[in-house]
Amino acid sequence: MGYEIPEPYVWDESFKTFYDNIDDEHKGLFKGVFDCAKDKSSAAALAHLVQVVDTHFSNEEAMMDKAKYSEVVPHKAAHKDFLGKIRALKAPLDDGTIDYAKDWLVNHIKGTDFKYKGKL
Ligand SMILES: [Fe+2]
Numbered sequence: 864m865g866y867e868i869p870e871p872y873v874w875d876e877s878f879k880t881f882y883d884n885i886d887d888e889h890k891g892l893f894k895g896v897f898d899c900a901k902d903k904s905s906a907a908a909l910a911h912l913v914q915v916v917d918t919h920f921s922n923e924e925a926m927m928d929k930a931k932y933s934e935v936v937p938h939k940a941a942h943k944d945f946l947g948k949i950r951a952l953k954a955p956l957d958d959g960t961i962d963y964a965k966d967w968l969v970n971h972i973k974g975t976d977f978k979y980k981g982k983l
């Protein structure tokens with residue numbers, strides 16, 4: 864998949880899932896990645912990103928579980944893989960890692976999260 868990566872890296876309405884709590888959390892994930900990109904040497908920014916990603920995935924998964932959403936298993940696996948990767952990172956981050964995170968988030972929201980629209 865190749866969705867356009869926003870520049871500057873900020874959430875916009877093309878990312879709307881129409882679940883306000885999820886959209887608010889997604890805005891926070893964009894900001895978390897943006898802050899890591901702004902200061903690649905910041906361990907605090909990286910720790911914050913891991914925390915907001917972890918919290919968001921938990922909340923989103925709880926909504927999918929509650930709705931008995933049919934694609935929850937592969938969706939959770941995608942979350943687990945990304946969370947594992949960013950948990951293993953150490954500051955300073957390199958440009959390739961930042962690009963990976965930017966790309967993953969955009970493609971995950973539009974390619975994977977969007978599949979649950981109207982189903983939760
Ligand atoms: Fe997700």
Ligand SMILES: [Fe+2]
Nearest residue numbers: 889923972976
């Ligand atoms: Fe999400």
